[in-house]
Amino acid sequence: MRTALSFAVVILANAAGEIAITRAMKQVGEVVNFTPLALLRVLRSAIRIRWMWVGLFLMTLQLFFMLMLLSWENVSFVIPATALSYVVGALGAKFLLGEKVSGVRWIGVSLVSIGVALVWIG
Amino acid sequence: MISKTHAAKTYIMLVLIVFFAPIGDVLLSKGMKQVGEVPDWSVAALIEIFISAFTNSTIWLGIGSLLVFFVCYLLVLSWADYSYAAPASAMSYVVVPLLGYMLLGEALTSIRWTGIIFIFLGVILVNCTPHRTTRRS
Numbered sequence: 405m406r407t408a409l410s411f412a413v414v415i416l417a418n419a420a421g422e423i424a425i426t427r428a429m430k431q432v433g434e435v436v437n438f439t440p441l442a443l444l445r446v447l448r449s450a451i452r453i454r455w456m457w458v459g460l461f462l463m464t465l466q467l468f469f470m471l472m473l474l475s476w477e478n479v480s481f482v483i484p485a486t487a488l489s490y491v492v493g494a495l496g497a498k499f500l501l502g503e504k505v506s507g508v509r510w511i512g513v514s515l516v517s518i519g520v521a522l523v524w525i526g
Numbered sequence: 527m528i529s530k531t532h533a534a535k536t537y538i539m540l541v542l543i544v545f546f547a548p549i550g551d552v553l554l555s556k557g558m559k560q561v562g563e564v565p566d567w568s569v570a571a572l573i574e575i576f577i578s579a580f581t582n583s584t585i586w587l588g589i590g591s592l593l594v595f596f597v598c599y600l601l602v603l604s605w606a607d608y609s610y611a612a613p614a615s616a617m618s619y620v621v622v623p624l625l626g627y628m629l630l631g632e633a634l635t636s637i638r639w640t641g642i643i644f645i646f647l648g649v650i651l652v653n654c655t656p657h658r659t660t661r662r663s
Contacts, residue, residue, distance in 0.1 A: 430603070
């Protein structure tokens with residue numbers, strides 16, 4: 405039970421955290437200037453957006469639960485199961501960020517998800 | 527229509543992500559092995575581990591690599607879809623076992639080869655879709 409619950413937290417917090425960070429970065433706007441000074445300015449505006457902090461919090465939560473899972477389960481069981489977060493992330497991107505996830509992209513995301521699981525099982 | 531410069535900067539960021547994320551992980555794990563196992567969970571032991579971890583150059587190189595990875599990921603997400611960038615960065619799971627196979631002669635099981643092929647095909651398919659499907663603000 406605690407394993408299943410922790411898996412759910414890891415998968416959901418990872419996807420939700422990255423979606424929150426994506427929302428923050430879209431708010432910052434497309435980066436076109438890559439000089440060190442411009443990049444520092446980008447980071448400064450990013451940390452002023454609430455979604456960035458929501459994302460960082462969720463990713464910290466994910467890391468915490470991941471470490472807990474790894475302390476009582478094998479890495480070759482933990483990582484393959486969390487590969488599902490690619491699919492959950494694509495769902496979130498579609499419904500929360502309004503991205504258009506076409507059939508081709510869905511197949512691609514699913515293949516990546518299965519592939520990551522297999523690489524870790526193998 | 528995605529311009530050539532737009533596509534070029536996306537690919538440059540993805541290449542940096544795919545290399546720096548695993549390099550950072552490997553360096554951190556190598557650094558922590560140099561630091562040694564946590565002997566017990568007493569405060570004194572933990573402080574000692576922290577001090578030796580943060581004075582270890584391999585660990586700093588690892589942290590630096592992961593920072594490069596994270597900044598590149600943030601940058602690519604400022605213009606590309608999350609449902610494009612996340613699966614595309616999974617190429618790092620292909621790069622690490624392949625580098626191990628080619629440079630260190632590490633054996634790859636058939637399951638792992640199948641996984642590598644799946645990721646590769648998946649990333650190719652995702653890459654056939656537009657990098658950005660949302661409106662620019």
